[in-house]
Amino acid sequence: MNRSLWNLKRLVVGLTLTLFWLVTTNAVRANPEIYKSTMPGMALVVSPLDKEKTMYGAGVVVDAEKKQVVTAYHIVQERAEVIVFFPVDKDRKYVTDVDYYVKNRLGVRGKVVAKDAKRDLAVLVVEKLPDGVKALTLAKAGPKAEETVHVVGNSQKYDQTLWNYREGMVKDVDLVRDGNVEARMVTIDVAVDRGDSGGPALNNQGEVVAIVHAFFPGKMRCLSIDAAEVRSVLAGVKAEEKAEDDEYETKVREVLDLLRQTTKLLKKVEDKPTARKAAPKLTELLLKFKKINREVVELEEDMTTQEKDQWSAKYKAEAEGVLERFKRQCERVKQIPGVDDILQDSFKVLADLKDTPRKK
Numbered sequence: 001m002n003r004s005l006w007n008l009k010r011l012v013v014g015l016t017l018t019l020f021w022l023v024t025t026n027a028v029r030a031n032p033e034i035y036k037s038t039m040p041g042m043a044l045v046v047s048p049l050d051k052e053k054t055m056y057g058a059g060v061v062v063d064a065e066k067k068q069v070v071t072a073y074h075i076v077q078e079r080a081e082v083i084v085f086f087p088v089d090k091d092r093k094y095v096t097d098v099d100y101y102v103k104n105r106l107g108v109r110g111k112v113v114a115k116d117a118k119r120d121l122a123v124l125v126v127e128k129l130p131d132g133v134k135a136l137t138l139a140k141a142g143p144k145a146e147e148t149v150h151v152v153g154n155s156q157k158y159d160q161t162l163w164n165y166r167e168g169m170v171k172d173v174d175l176v177r178d179g180n181v182e183a184r185m186v187t188i189d190v191a192v193d194r195g196d197s198g199g200p201a202l203n204n205q206g207e208v209v210a211i212v213h214a215f216f217p218g219k220m221r222c223l224s225i226d227a228a229e230v231r232s233v234l235a236g237v238k239a240e241e242k243a244e245d246d247e248y249e250t251k252v253r254e255v256l257d258l259l260r261q262t263t264k265l266l267k268k269v270e271d272k273p274t275a276r277k278a279a280p281k282l283t284e285l286l287l288k289f290k291k292i293n294r295e296v297v298e299l300e301e302d303m304t305t306q307e308k309d310q311w312s313a314k315y316k317a318e319a320e321g322v323l324e325r326f327k328r329q330c331e332r333v334k335q336i337p338g339v340d341d342i343l344q345d346s347f348k349v350l351a352d353l354k355d356t357p358r359k360k
Contacts, residue, residue, distance in 0.1 A: 034165075034202060034204070034206050035150070038150070038200065038206060039089075039152075040132055041060055041062075041133070041134055041135055041136035042058065042059070042060070042061075042152060042200075043058065043059035043060065043084050043086055044058065044059070044085040044086075044101070044162060045057050045058065045059045045069070045082055045083075045084055045124070045198055046082060046083040046084075047075050047077070047079050047082040048079075048083075049077060057071060057072055057153075057194075058071065058152070058154045058195070058196060058197065058198045058212070059124065060199070060200045060211065061135045061136060062136065062138065062230070062234065064129060064133060064134055064135045067128070067129055067304065068234075068237075069084060069110060069126060070121060070124075070198070070211060070233075070234075071122050071124065071197075071198035071211075072122065072198035072213060072225075073115055073116060073119070073121055074197065075197055076112050076115070079112060080111070080112055081109055081111055081112065082124065083107040083109065083110065084109075084110040085101045085107050086108075087162075087163055088100070088101070088106065088130075094163055095162075096161035097161065098160075098162055101162075108127050108128055109126065109127045110126045111124060111125050112124055113125050114237045116233050116236075117181070118182055119183045119225055119229045120213050120225060121211065121233045136202075136206070136207070137207045137208065138207065138208050138227045138231055139203055139205075139207035139208060142173055142184075142186070142227065143170045143173060143186055143209045144170065144173070145171065145172050145173070146170060147169070147170045148167065148168075148169055148203075148204060149168055149169070149170055149202060149203060149210075150165065150166075150167055150201070150202045150204075151165070151166045151167075151190055151192060151202075151212065151222075152164065152165050152200060152202075153192060153195060153196030153197075153198075153212060154196065154199065155192060155193035155196045156195055164196075166190050166192070167190070168189050168190025168201075169188065169189045169190070170186055170187070171188065171189050172186075172187050173186050173226065176223060178214055178223060183226070184225075184229055185210070185223045185224060185225060186201060186209060186210040186223075186225075187221065187223055188210075188221070188222050188223075188224055189220050190221070190222055191215075191219075191220045191222075192212055192222040194215075196215070197213065198212060199211070199212045200212075201224045207227075208227055209224075209226070209227050210224030210225055210226050211224055211225045211230060244299065248296065248300075251292050251295050251296050252296060252311070254292045255296060256315075256318065258289040259289065260322060261285055262282065262285045262286065262326060263322075263325050263329050265278050265282055265285065266282070266326075266330065266333055267329060269333045269343075271336065271338075275333070275336070275338075275339040275342040275343055279345070279346050283346040286347070286349045286350055
């Protein structure tokens with residue numbers, strides 16, 4: 001081979017490698033403001049599928065007050081709970097070593113509250129959010145072809161670190177079917193890998209325009225679920241929450257009403273004859289009370305501590321008043337000679353009230 005041609009090829013290869021190094025290295029710092037504004041809303045989602053297989057990916061905090069995190073469905077699959085880690089800012093620099101998070105046990109439990117396999121989206125509610133965590137904003141308008149976007153994820157492919165940043169360009173936005181997934185997707189010319197799924201693609205305003213769904217091995221291209229699909233899933237979660245809230249409130253009111261009816265009935269008990277007359281109705285009311293109370297407890301099992309506190313604050317004064325009047329009547333009738341023996345069978349239905357089975 002002609003030496004000058006060989007040297008030219010070496011020069012071209014060397015130049016290509018140099019340019020690749022410059023592009024991949026500079027991409028991490030291509031837009032430091034976007035990266036800085038995105039990090040408080042980022043998450044690492046770890047999902048142990050079985051004893052031998054664990055899926056991991058990225059997540060996006062979409063509502064800090066509700067502690068909601070959106071990720072990809074294929075990361076959580078049929079898991080009811082996952083482990084979620086949030087970026088740690090140490091000495092004004094985010095810790096990117098995954099071992100740091102694991103060794104310091106910084107993960108928090110995330111309950112999977114919504115799954116949409118067709119859209120490849122899942123919504124988590126975490127037990128708590130560390131200080132400094134902020135929700136990222138979902139873009140109201142979708143991206144357009146040739147628009148610059150920014151992707152942050154946890155692939156760890158090249159340098160074994162978390163919170164990796166890359167810049168890419170939108171190729172197109174369309175309804176796409178990818179296996180069992182069918183949704184409005186944003187095709188982005190950018191290199192992603194395992195661990196990036198569930199992470200955000202952001203516009204130049206730092207708004208989430210899509211959630212990373214799939215990548216093409218060896219290619220600078222990925223598919224991401226459009227933010228419009230994310231809003232649709234979150235709207236479903238909100239509607240379900242409202243339905244559950246309405247159901248819970250209805251049952252709480254039923255419980256309080258049953259206690260009022262029971263109290264009113266006990267007021268009529270003055271002696272043995274009135275006690276015998278009241279006993280059947282008393283048993284009926286207390287059985288209903290026990291049943292509805294069990295349903296209330298089961299609904300509370302799905303609530304966060306914050307939600308329980310909110311409901312408690314709303315009904316505390318009313319419930320305490322109703323319960324106090326009920327207790328006073330119970331104490332009164334117990335003092336009437338012979339009445340306690342007549343009504344004890346009715347009150348026995350409440351004996352195991354504290355041991356009401358809890359929902360699994």
